[in-house]
Amino acid sequence: MQLIPSPTKTQVSSRLINFYIISSSVCTLFLFVSFFLVLTSSKNSYISSQDACATTPTSLDHVVFGIASNQKSWTRQRKEYVRLWWKHHSMRGCVFLESLPPDHHNHTNDTTLPPVCISGDTSRFRYTYKGGLRSAIRVARVVSETVALNHSNVRWYVFGDDDTVFIPENLVKTLSKYDHELWYYIGANSEIYEQNRIFGFGMAFGGAGFAISYPLAKALAKVFDSCIERYPHLYGSDSRISSCLAELGVGLTHEPGFHQNDLRGDMFGLLASHPLSPLVSLHHLEHTDPIFPNRTTMQALQHLFKAVNVDPHRILQKTVCYDRWFSWTVSVSWGYAVQIYGNHMLLPNVLPVQETFKQWKKGPVLSGVYTFNTREHHPDPCRRPVVFFLDHVSSREDGIMSIYKKSYENCSYDMASPRKLEEVRVLSQKLDLDIKQVLFTTCIVIFRRSLYNTNSIFS
Numbered sequence: 001m002q003l004i005p006s007p008t009k010t011q012v013s014s015r016l017i018n019f020y021i022i023s024s025s026v027c028t029l030f031l032f033v034s035f036f037l038v039l040t041s042s043k044n045s046y047i048s049s050q051d052a053c054a055t056t057p058t059s060l061d062h063v064v065f066g067i068a069s070n071q072k073s074w075t076r077q078r079k080e081y082v083r084l085w086w087k088h089h090s091m092r093g094c095v096f097l098e099s100l101p102p103d104h105h106n107h108t109n110d111t112t113l114p115p116v117c118i119s120g121d122t123s124r125f126r127y128t129y130k131g132g133l134r135s136a137i138r139v140a141r142v143v144s145e146t147v148a149l150n151h152s153n154v155r156w157y158v159f160g161d162d163d164t165v166f167i168p169e170n171l172v173k174t175l176s177k178y179d180h181e182l183w184y185y186i187g188a189n190s191e192i193y194e195q196n197r198i199f200g201f202g203m204a205f206g207g208a209g210f211a212i213s214y215p216l217a218k219a220l221a222k223v224f225d226s227c228i229e230r231y232p233h234l235y236g237s238d239s240r241i242s243s244c245l246a247e248l249g250v251g252l253t254h255e256p257g258f259h260q261n262d263l264r265g266d267m268f269g270l271l272a273s274h275p276l277s278p279l280v281s282l283h284h285l286e287h288t289d290p291i292f293p294n295r296t297t298m299q300a301l302q303h304l305f306k307a308v309n310v311d312p313h314r315i316l317q318k319t320v321c322y323d324r325w326f327s328w329t330v331s332v333s334w335g336y337a338v339q340i341y342g343n344h345m346l347l348p349n350v351l352p353v354q355e356t357f358k359q360w361k362k363g364p365v366l367s368g369v370y371t372f373n374t375r376e377h378h379p380d381p382c383r384r385p386v387v388f389f390l391d392h393v394s395s396r397e398d399g400i401m402s403i404y405k406k407s408y409e410n411c412s413y414d415m416a417s418p419r420k421l422e423e424v425r426v427l428s429q430k431l432d433l434d435i436k437q438v439l440f441t442t443c444i445v446i447f448r449r450s451l452y453n454t455n456s457i458f459s
Contacts, residue, residue, distance in 0.1 A: 058176045060168055062155035065093030066146030067114060068139040068206070068237070069162035074116075075101045078162035080298055081285070083112050084305055085166045092151050095162065096142045098135070120145060125225075126232035140228060140237035143212070147221040155180035157217045160209035163286060165301065169312035170278035173433055174255055175211055183216035185242075185250050188258035191270070192359065194366040195262055199239060202252045206238035207283035208260040212245075219248060259283060262360040267291055268387075269354035269377060272333040274316040278433055288357070291336075292389055293407060307335030307393045311400055314431035320350050326416050331385070332426055335393065338404045339385040340418035349375070382411035386418045395430075402426045 069078060074097055082095065094117035104116065119138045127134035146157055156175050160166065178184050187204025189196045195205075204210035212220065227244035234240055242252065257280035263270065267288045285291075290300040308315050311334070319332040322344055329341040331350055341350075352373040359368040378384050388404035395401075404424045413419035 058155055058172055058180065060087065060090040060172055062153060062180070063091070063172065063175070064146060064149070064151050064154050064157050065091060065114065066142045066157060066159045067093065067095040067162055067164075068142045068159070069095050069097055070135065071097050071099050071101050073162055075103065077286070077298075079113055081163050081165050081301075082114065084301055085168055086112060086114055087168060088112065088114075091168070093158075094146065094149065096138075096145060098138060117145065117149075125228060128232040129235045132235045136235065136237045136240070137228065139206070140240040141224070142237075143217070143241055144221040144224040147217050154214050156211050156213060158209060158211045159206065160281065161207045161283065163283060164207055164209045165282045165285065166209060167279050167281065167308055167312055167315065170257060170280050170315075171209075171211075173278050173313065174257055174280055178213070178253070180213050181215060182213060183219070183248070183250050184211070184213040184253055185216065185245050186211040186253045186255050186258075188255060188260060189371060190260045190262045190360075191370055191372065192262045192367065193369040193371055194363065195260075195360065196371065197366065199236070200242065202246070203238055203242040204252055204258070205260040205262075206236070206241075208258040209281040209283075210238075210258065216245075216248070216250060220244060223248075255280065257281070261285070261288065263288060263357040264360060265289060265358040266356040268337070269356035269374075271316060272318075272331070272337050272339065273351060273353040274318060274333065275372075276318075278313060279316045303390065304335065307390060307402065310393050310395055311335070311428070311430050313433045314428065317431065318351075320347055326418070328418055329385075334426065334428065335402065336390055338388040338424045338426070340388075340421070340424075341385045342417055342419075381409045384409075386421070388421075388424045391423070399427050399429050402428070 067082060074095065079095075088111040091114070093114050095114050096117050096119045098119055100116065100118065120141065122134070122137045122141065125137045127137055129136075143157070143159060146159070158166075158171065175186070178186065185204065187210030188208045189201055189203070190199075190205050199205075224244055227247060228240050231240050231243050234243065245251075255277065256275040257277040259270075259280075259282050261267065261270075261282060261284040263284070264287055268291070271291060285297055285301065290297045292300040292303050295303060304315075315335040317334050319334070321330050322328070323330060327342075327344050329343065329345045329350060331339045331341075333339075352375040353370075354377045355374045356377045361367060386409075387407045389407055391403045391405040393400065393402040402425070404426070406419075406422055409419075411419060
């Protein structure tokens with residue numbers, strides 16, 4: 001019989017050490033793998049969260065407004081312009097005044113207007129522009145003071161005057177074209193070449209409104225006060241803002257839907273030939289004729305907003321077509337007016353803006369040079385196209401019906417003349433503009449009903 005020798009103490013100790021080493025290695029490996037899996041899962045979750053945020057469409061909830069005003073103008077008519085477009089349930093922001101209006105306590109619960117904020121003291125800043133208004137400094141600082149409100153979930157800051165009329169849905173549609181996480185400064189120039197030459201083609205005119213993306217606005221706010229110290233010689237607030245943005249390396253991104261409206265008189269020609277982009281804003285409406293006849297300025301804007309509220313993306317969008325039977329050319333500026341020419345006109349001849357308005361101010365030749373193509377507005381009303389202004393708009397099962405009534409001129413006409421018509425009816429579908437590209441609407445079909453002197457247009 002063979003005896004098996006029992007292990008010595010040294011052998012037992014060696015085996016235990018090996019066991020502990022192997023166990024420790026396994027535990028370490030397990031902990032490392034677990035940590036890696038948790039980290040990967042957390043990272044994927046963070047990325048998924050970021051992707052979800054990035055793919056969320058921009059809405060009014062992501063926009064904060066800063067409106068520049070003063071006690072005198074806000075107490076009078078100007079607040080009514082803001083009331084037209086302000087949507088308290090989905091908008092955030094402030095109207096900035098130098099002091100509270102005397103009747104402020106009567107309007108503290110008025111949700112049809114933005115809340116009032118009081119601007120900070122600007123007495124420490126120099127202003128040396130001869131003949132200018134040092135309130136331009138206070139108005140410029142509306143940018144940094146709006147950022148300082150510290151709203152959450154902000155993608156864009158939008159600024160304007162108290163007489164800037166925004167089309168909120170089109171503002172959001174326009175801003176949706178851009179990545180709000182990048183640095184963007186978006187707006188428009190003046191319609192007058194001379195104004196741009198003086199103040200700069202790289203400046204967004206403040207009355208038209210302009211937008212600054214969130215990260216750029218935060219960066220600008222940090223340096224704004226020190227920056228405007230270098231520009232006491234500039235005239236306006238918008239010049240200071242564009243100069244400080246230029247120091248940050250950011251130029252203006254032009255969007256033609258913003259309108260400074262440095263014009264006087266009848267704006268019909270401009271509104272009836274709006275560029276291929278959503279109408280974002282209008283300005284200086286106190287300096288022009290009411291946009292609809294036989295109405296006050298405010299009544300005319302309220303009338304326009306009846307169409308805006310039904311189909312904001314289609315407002316002022318231009319459609320041109322041809323009627324072969326009578327050789328008419330029909331131009332529809334939806335929600336505003338229809339023009340019918342008594343002859344066929346080539347499309348490039350219809351698109352330029354009719355000069356129904358006057359230049360902003362008298363001066364050198366360039367004061368009457370516009371930044372868009374224009375054509376003569378014939379001095380004889382009977383040689384102009386027949387104009388039909390919006391009378392009524394409504395939604396129905398088969399689309400949106402807008403009715404336009406003739407604007408009367410004492411002109412003679414024959415049976416082939418469009419002047420025999422009393423109204424035009426346009427049936428359209430609600431428009432959802434492609435944010436990447438906007439095209440002219442294709443030709444429309446016209447059905448005549450001579451019994452009622454009415455044209456029905458289907459687009």
